[in-house]
Amino acid sequence: MTVEDPRPDAELLAAHVSGDPTAFTSLVGRHRDRLWAVALRTTGDPEDAADALQDALLKAHRSADSFRGDAQVTTWLHRIVVNACLDRMRRAKSRPTVPLPEHDSAHPIEPSDPLGRRELAWEIDRALRTLPDDQRAALVLIDVEGYSVEEAAQLLDIPTGTVKSRCARARAKLVPLLDHLRNPPEPDDVPVSDERSAHLTDRPPGAQP
Amino acid sequence: MSQHHDPVHPDSDHLTAEVLADLGMGLLDETSAAHAEHHLTHCADCAALRDQFPALVDALAELPSEQMPEQVWQRLSAALAAEPVVTPEGSATVVPLEAARKRRWTRPGIGLVAGAAGVALLGAIVVPSVMNSGNDSSVGTASDTAASGRAPNQVPMAAYAATQSGTKYQEAALDSQVTQLVEARPRVNGDTELVTGSGTPAATPSESIRATTEPTESATGQKVAPMATDPAAAQACLVGYLQAPDVQPLAIDIGTWRGEPAAIIVLPNADPELADVFVLDPTCAGPGDPLFYFATVSR
Known part of the structure; x- marks a missing residue:
């Protein structure tokens, strides 16, 4: 990801859905720091954040055609990321919080x-x-x-x-x-x-x- | 922060942080809110505590932005790159690259050809019949090509039949492209059987690939430019990448992947219904891992 794809978010997502192999990575790359910040602060742990982000992005990648355009693409992405974080934390619930x-x-x-x-x-x-x-x-x-x-x-x-x-x-x-x-x-x-x-x-x- | 808890009698007790937080969020019912507000008008301690909330909210909003560490980004983009392109059918079952890389080292039986001395070498024998079906004279075999070929490096090598179809391999179509590739082999019959044995003076890859560097029509009908790969490098790369144990590939083909020359190597999966497909930089020339893509597809 060295070159910024100039297309707006919604266009990149649409391109991804219609088979553009790099559009989704461009989209995520553009928002990576903010997605990372949310994942990191929601999970409180860099490992968990990376795992949750991976879960989330693969899910978003696969289910991109379910995006309806009634929300912003970033909101949709954040939603998937936050839920992946919460899911991961629920699953890891037996693990005590590491101070x-x-x-x-x-x-x-x-x-x-x-x-x-x-x-x-x-x-x-x-x-x-x-x-x-x-x-x-x-x-x-x-x-x-x-x-x-x-x-x-x-x-x-x-x-x-x-x-x-x-x-x-x-x-x-x-x-x-x-x-x-x-x-x-x-x-x-x-x-x-x-x-x-x-x-x-x-x-x-x-x-x- | 007082330990007292009675928002209903704010005059007698301090307000708790919880009550003040609820007040700030508009969560208190009218009566409780009125009592709390009244208490705040004459209790400096509680008013001071209340004033901490906007300060907290400001501090939270001003938290420095976090930058995703490069290694996390590398990992995520590799995982995304290993995903099939979205299609309504969704054909390939994909294993993340990381898993594929691990598998390559840990799974016994992955490998091209193992020589007697444990040296695995690949001789790329181009079988053009994939792109020129019907032209029997163009079918090359290990021994045919060997007879006319020079072996500049003089390394006795095991040979393996490969094709150079120039097919534009794509995630979305990989399943059918691989099926087509694997099925194409029996049609050129026994000539494409794997020829192994370190004693075989097999063709050098340079000879065999050079023989087909004119533009070819792929199985999918696309014209592709001549391969600019150095066959010796390709050989070293693929052999080095896939290491040694002796499972026979179902097919090897040189085509393209996202516009780049790529070697497609199909290996049997433990499940006979499936096949493992490695898409590699045929020269290992790039700076990174030569594995472009890995997928397990149905056969």
Whole structure:
């Protein structure tokens, strides 16, 4: 995939359905990073993401003629990818969630830079993996990928109310974490302390040595 | 984040993150929402917690975009390339390339010709009758060609009958094309039997392929340009690729695959109803794996 195929998505998909052997790969290649991001964040694991993407793309490749054109091609692709991720996670359910390695001293949270983007992204990705699969899928689609509630409901094939409540549950779990990250020296059960100590220590007062 | 849980009495208890999340999503009923809103007007802690939600949503939206690692893309495109082109009938049963590659090493019995010393060599004996049926004089056999051929590398080689039909092989039609190819062989009768034995001074591929480098009409009727393959390279490539054990191919043909010269090698499958089809770069000239495509088709 070195040369971008100039044809629009719908045209590429139609070409694929009528036997163009490279159209589908061109289509997927164009959206590969976004599909990867969704798969990676929905599954929380690069291996699972790659496996799920392969399942999904082969399915999409075979069932392309079922695409009706009433949705965007990307929505259709994302739907297949998200469902493949959820399927794969359900099948792997017996496997315990593998927590990410603890934040070690090589990557300290910088209290002086509580909004450091890399750190924050790292922590959020880590926190995402602690969410139940269904909640994570809803949150990733709506808050990370920017789909509307309606679109996410369509993608996940569940009622909008369910999408909202899953997303809300997920946000409720993440907010305390984000709060903690942004204000590391101020554990939430301690009344607001004086700013001096907050900035002089390099770890939360309550943290273990 | 308070541990208290009573949105109905917001004045007495702090709001939980769950309640605030539901409030933000519009999931609370009117009464609960009103109580929560009222509590928020005079509880700074809860208001501060509520304000974390937009911050969270912003942080999620700003997560750096992920780039698909190149190796993942390679894997996915190989899997897609191994899929048959969409057709209403859907003919070929396809094994992903990865599986095909594994199979090539692990399955005993895959291979072209094994010499007595364990050296597998391929002598490509062109049998033009596939494209020129009826012209009996053009039928070559291992021994015919050997008689007139030079053997510049002087390697005693086992020979195998191959055709150079120039057929444009395609995923969608592979099933029928392979059937046609395999069935074409008996029609040229015993002459195309596999000639093996390291003592046979078989034709050099260069002789035999050179003999048919004029444009030919394929079994499917397409004119194809002369092959520009170096037969010696083709031989080394295919032998090297398929390794040694001695299962006899059902057919070998030189044609094209997606516009490129390709060697089509049909090997028996464990299931007699099926055949394994390897589509290879006949020269191994490309930078990557010479296997273009692999499929198991019905016979």
